[in-house]
Amino acid sequence: MSTGAAQPLQRLLSQLELEPRDGDLFLGRTGAGGGRLFGGLVAAQSVLAAGRTVATGALHSLHGYFLRPGRHGAPVTFAVDRIRDGRTFTTRRVVAHQAGEAIFSLSVSFARPEEGIAHQDPMPDAPPPGELPDWEAERARLLGEPRGEEGPVEVRICDPDDPLGRPLPPSKRMWMRPRGALPDDPLVHTALLVFASDRALLSTAARPHGLPWGRRMGASLDHALWIHRPVRFDDWLLYAMHSPAAHAARGLVFGAIYARDGQRVASVAQEALIRIPRGL
Secondary structure, X not given: OOHHHHHHHHHHHHHOOOEEOOOOEEEEXXXXXXXXXXXXXXXXXHHXXXXXXXXXXXXXXXXXXXXXXXXXXXXXXXXXXXXXXXXXXXXXXXXXXXXXXXEEEEEEEEEOOOOOOOOOOOOOOOOOHHHOOEHHHHHHHHHOOOOOOOOOEEEEEOOOOOOOOOOOOOEEEEEEEEOOOOOOOHHHHHHHHHHHOOOOHHHHHHHHHOOOOOOOEEEEEEEEEEEOOOOOOOOOEEEEEEEEEEEOOEEEEEEEEEEOOOOEEEEEEEEEEEEOOOOO
């Protein structure tokens, strides 16, 4: 992989290196950019802030609310509240503030590993990633715009949106992997998975209504994720999403993330606000 291709990932990894402040406060950088700050970045930084206060155990679940849109160029302060340190489970609450306002809140739980019951649904069939269109290229094609800079996570789409806005089933599959090597830190691998898990959920709920990119306004409202197995995000992962219901401009989406060997790594749930712009 070329140095140029790895630069977006290196910028993201630098944003995940939070600066410790007094007590359980951490400062995160947002970088330059236009539009709203990507919610997955704030969620990933919140996971890092919480994890840096935990002595043992790995993240197994999180529940977050996107309160206000964040913006690029201004730092974010993460305040961690040590709710409980138990023998098996450790709980933290994180509130992210930017310019004096709360923009994201997160409840997160860490657990020590133990032996016990195990089962999972089978991994759905999907074409191999090498045969599929790239996310950024597909987005540029649908919007009729030049392709922008590559993102830190490479995404290959199994089920593209219809460029004419024809309704499609409320399901989507995609492969994703970092555009480069990650440090050998399990918490960083988990945080990057949280970052990537905020992709394509909203668009899945918009598919049956014929609302591809450029024909909708939307925002993530909340986000939940459960980790089932230790995360190693250094190869392709399959992300399968389905939206079972939508009402009052809010779409619900469930997701399942699988390693290439078929093991289910994580499960996701999100509700998103989806509106049709006036004039469409």
